[in-house]
Amino acid sequence: MSARDAQPSSLATQIDAAAAAIEAKVIEWRRDLHANPELGNREFRTAGIVAEHLRKLGLDEVRTGVAHTGVVGLLKGALPGPVVALRADMDGLPVKEEVDLPFASKVTTQWNGEEVGVMHACGHDCHVAILMGVAEILSGLRSQLRGSVKFIFQPAEEMPPDGEEGGAKLMIQEGALEKPVPKAIFGLHVTSRLSAGVIGYKPGPTMASSDRFRITVQGKQTHGAAPWLGVDPIVTSAQIVLGLQTIIARTQDITREPAVVTVGMIRGGVRENIIPDSVEMRGTIRSFDEDMRDDIHERVTTLAEAIAKGSRAGCTCVIQKNYPVTVNDPALTEAMVPTLQRVAGPDGLLLVPKVTGAEDFSFFQKIVPGLFFFVGVTAPGIDPAKAYSNHSPRFEVDESGLALGLRALTHVTCDWLEANG
Template sequence: MNLKEINVFIKNSVENIYDEIVKVRRKIHMNPELGDEEFQTSKTVKEFLKENNIQFEEIINTGVVATIYNGEGKTVAARADMDALPIFEENNVEYKSIVTGKMHACGHDAHTSIQLGVAKILAENKDKWKGTVRFFFQPAEETDGGAYRMIKAGALNFNGETSKKIDAFFALHMAPEIDLGKIGLKYGKVHATSAMLELIIYGVSAHGALPHKGVDAILIGSKVLEFFQSIISRKIDPREEAVISIGSFKGGETNNVICDKVKMLGTIRTMSAEIRSLIMETIKRDLPKFVESLGGKVEINLKEGYAPVINNDRITEFVEKNIIDLYGKESLEILKEARMDVEDVSYFLNEIDGCFFRLGTRNESKGLIYDLHHPKFNIDEESLKIGMGLQLKNIMEYLK
């Protein structure tokens, strides 16, 4: 097929299964499951694959890897995350979550449904492409990095073999900050890397009227906040992106006792693993001495989070051409700034040349304006068509 024929085929195919995929998306949306609890979602995925004669294997309990073999040729992979969030949904829709306190507030229900639609169309039209396509249905993106665990468990292997290389990787994320019909594309660094921070500061209790007889852990904690910001402002090149955020500061039980213990929880986010390491090493080396100079002691627990998301320039340029060819230049939105939130798709991109792009879902006329992780987040379901179409375009053009 030539370019025009491929585009017509893609748009017609997506239109034909749109209603079916909307039903799948709404079923998943109504039954949200948290990370590593995606048993019903995984069952829905596997039933859909079975109905369409697509081979699959289970991995790390709720994960699924589906593979379509279609003769000699290159190999392409795609990924969809499946987990929901511990949020009470506030949308008034017929497919509202029926699980109290859980909600698909990050669009993973749409990611999974789009990927199932793409798999179905490719499986039914093997005469139009050659090679192999692998689909990763991933648990626990929101929690402890299901992508890393899938890879460690052998998701990239073929029948136990590591010799067959995956040539390209494509993944998407719903984007309520981008208007419906547009696709956001970023070259190079896309998402930050992170680390989790937990501190326990120990002081000495005393009567509130006699503070000089104690060591105020709350006062030390306030100085520690300043210490963190001095790392950002004086240890890091100002041209680098980095932020330390403390989200929890707890200490003391009453109003007339000097606090002897403070617990602080926070995150470190940077655009490179090197800067993250610098910050973590500075905290471990210098913070104990700083706290001791104020009369206290500190326990430090630091844990590395996800790796940074970095798109491959060659594959990103390939996706850019596909967006323009399939949907027109007006549909392309080149993103200039990286996001400081994290995404464990980074682990796939560390192993495979690929591109992670953002699919516009915002529609102000329908009130679809809320950001990710908001209790009123929802998508314009027309975006399912656009997502399926572009993923089909990416895969078919790469494998033609």
């Protein structure tokens, strides 16, 4: 399908009217979800609200309990055509909210053994409300709808608790993309990096892969006044941290794709005059190319072990692959740009740079062609570059941006269905 194929669907005028009619309802849903956030694999209330809504709309199928709490609904249009999937993630973050709102979250819960605040600090409340709105609009247009729409409400995008599986990968394993199989999938993400009223997109690699590593350096404990009697894992770890910075700077072709290696946690020792037995470091690796990703993994392990060996320390390095690169299918993206441009208006669509954040929407894109785009939610008059970012306890959403997300996701769905029917 080429870009010229993405013409306005026959339902375009009705979509805009229906979106305007339910905008207030979408905002109301979002506020309720925001006040009652739930962490990954624990989205019981959210999933119940979604499932009840889809059943009331009369969808042909509503499946619950997918990947623990996920919900998958199927709407069959009255006219023959292909199948398209739409996805929204449902989970909040272990973050204590610091935004002064009448519907601010006061929720606390246990997460990996700790008492934490819970907040929709990444905007997934907006994603759920928007997709609920899309389902309502399209169910009202069923008699004119060409093809079928699969609605995927996904848990645990922000990672499940330690020791559990979850998210997009588990939804796929449990058949979310089967019976029927979609030919394309669309998703969106609200962002403070764009103003409300703006849509951002990028073809090809768009969001980074995300991997975590844990390096444990084993030394020999001794008195801090006599370091020669032991092996210092703190000094060795410092050398490893500095060495890791050379992997991107000196071994990767950054003209090809950017990459990041970050040590975000280092822990060792109990007092100032004791050299400890061991030090643990944890960090993240981000890249936009799968071959570079594998090479970086190998270099992290080799470098850490070699530095430790040179210091006569032991070293174990464990790297866990989390999310692949989020890659927007170039042909699908090109085809849908006219739709996004039409919905956003002449100044409302931006080609955005790569994002080093990660998304498990990438797992869906490995199965079917996908397009993941961004919807601005920073209030007019505020510089998006200075706005609190997603994942901040002060992340704030200008709800006027929800209507654009609602219209964009509905229009790309119907335009794609009619172009491919």
